[in-house]
Amino acid sequence: MDLPTVAIVGRPNVGKSTLFNRLIGRKLALVDDRPGVTRDRREGDVQFGGLAFRIIDTAGLEEADEDSLTGRMRMQTEAAILAADVVLFVIDARAGVLPADQPFAELVRRSGVQVILIANKAEGGGGLAGAYDAFRLGLGDPIPFSAEHGEGLGELHEALRDALPKPDPDMEDDDADAPGGRPLRVAIVGRPNAGKSTLINRMLGEDRLLVGPEAGITRDSISLDWEWRGRRIKLHDTAGMRRRARIDDKLEKLAVSDGLRAVRFAEVVVVLLDATIPFEKQDLTIVDLVESEGRALVIGLNKWDLVADQPGLLKTLREDCTRLLPQVRGVSVVPLSGLAGNGIDKLMEAVVQASEVWDRRVSTSRINDWLSEATSRNPPPAVSGRRIKIRYATQVKSRPPHFALFGNQLNALPKSYTRYLVNGLREAFDLPGTPIRLSLRTSENPFDKR
Template structure:
């Protein structure tokens, strides 16, 4: 939501009405991007707006715009005073810092649970993709029962993505026919480049993607790239082997195709596979049940209790590997959104979890909760093992902040005294050595003549001792009361 500039006015002027629109945008937003001018630095209006945003229980990302020149360095440093952490230096005009902004958005939105609203009248968007002349348009015509799309033996008839609304057993369906995608090296014409971009856009906005392949040369390089693109976009996937009426040994060929799919695309292991012939109609009736089943699994929501029971079992069966001799401790896991299923794992030093262990957890989720072929997103949020250290607050409702004064006194005192710098730590260690105390006003001496004094030390009975003016040694131990 783009908002107008924030003005500190309350009258009936245009600026006041724009401020009301900005306030409404803040209320509706899940993440707030607070943009300031790095060249001008922090202004009074920035401070007023920052005070307003602190009252919102929403993540705020501070953007220091116009940071492409050296003049903006001071403004970026001043941005820390607004209290929103490290600012993200960007240049909206030149496109600089967009990768950092994207990373900040991913981190800020990890804990936001986006509730999917079920709309019974909303159509399920299904994109039909594949190489040229794979039979995509013919398949859609067979599904809807009429020649809605132009077909023919020539490759590349379809140039644009065409949407067809259809109803299947009471469920509204929107089928999207796309242009065939060839290898990038073969795409030379400008029109074909636009068609490929249109196909990629159709994949992005689809919910289920059907990859149509020729049974004789299925899973070549282009088919694998298309399926990998579907997985990276987080869409549900269904394989279709077309021209199946010409197959002489269907059972053996189907087993071979499924094995190839699992070997070449292990991240989509278990995706449904449908063999059909769009020309004769053989096997077409099995496509829509497979599509609806994939859509159901893609929209699944797992209870937090079941997730943490599974996490305990998975980590006991295969504990996280040690990093620098220290074991990584997993705390708990929660699902933050569906479509595709997205999970967040909280662990101590979670950023050190290796990729192979994350793949193990992802595959275990897919196997334990019966989600074959569903793209799963798993992010890890880590922190210090000390719950009172900076960045190591206890999971869930944070009891203590690392820099807060609500932490126990013993923890705060130790944290203030000990330093991680080698020289400073050695100096602090020396200062902790007990030094003998000397009675003020009396000079220290090694002799025991009258009127002198020695440093206080521990006596045989644990009391302090000193030489009195008469030359006797007083231990400081009190006599027991007389009976």
């Protein structure tokens, strides 16, 4: 079967080769680099979270005479664009949109090829500002990304999944038109011996995964197809996550890395706790990782049959969750027993609901009605005698919900006030448990001239 082609293009030094290496090197199936096409153009076959495609790393786009070396490299890049099914147009978020980006954005637009705009080097506040600047290229929503650190891989996977040509249904069992629709990707993570594999075996109704009392039996991420109430689910069982200082074995380090990758490619992550010793420090660290990756979250209290006779325990643990994990306030906490098979339906109901909240969009008019009321009730503080003014807000993306505020002196907003705003958004628009992103932009309303 011929693979679809993805071309990486952009100005020199925006991180195209780093992105190429990230997509090639982080996958379990190594690809076949084919040297010799040109010095600055490399190709390879990629397996990326269930997606298969050929990727082309191109020379940097520069204006130059056609007969020069730079000009010939540009012609090679233009040929790669025309031959591609999808173009990854990369800018440097730290530099923002430069005049040199505009003609190449127009070239890509005219080609008629599907375009995914990547704002690379977006780690940190300065990078995020440059990422939003990329809206004016007219290539759609930019994906804030860090090829160096692997941030944004989940968002890129989703964009590629939607943009790549759909494979022949006879050749691909994950086709979106199959009965039950596109599978919901669910990763089961937690400390070693929390009962992840036992739970998945009970879900599947068979001893599909090796289990036992020894911690660390699962070494790599196992992907399994399942159906729950007519909905297709792709389950990922992962190796137990230990504190880094306690990982000495090289194989186990690789297993933990594989679990992190499963989190990044999941839509919903179930963090499985041992109900007999819940909310250990490592549990909190894992939840923090899931939140920082922006995944939908559900907490499962496994082995509940061992503590179910303790009255009031569930209420106490839910209160502990609110106190210890304020960044995911309202997250579902579900008691269950993987061994006995109790609570699985409740767990999956919470998973589906978390996915819907994670994907929720709120209209700009509703957000600004809320903002007016929230700032009237509790105005932003003054800085050097001048009150901070929040003029406008909008939701820039979902999965997870991401809101941008526009106004003056927003970089001086104290963390306590941004927490007030995030909690207000969560309550006003029914966003329990999901990560919420808030970007602060000191600028004019970007929609005034549209």
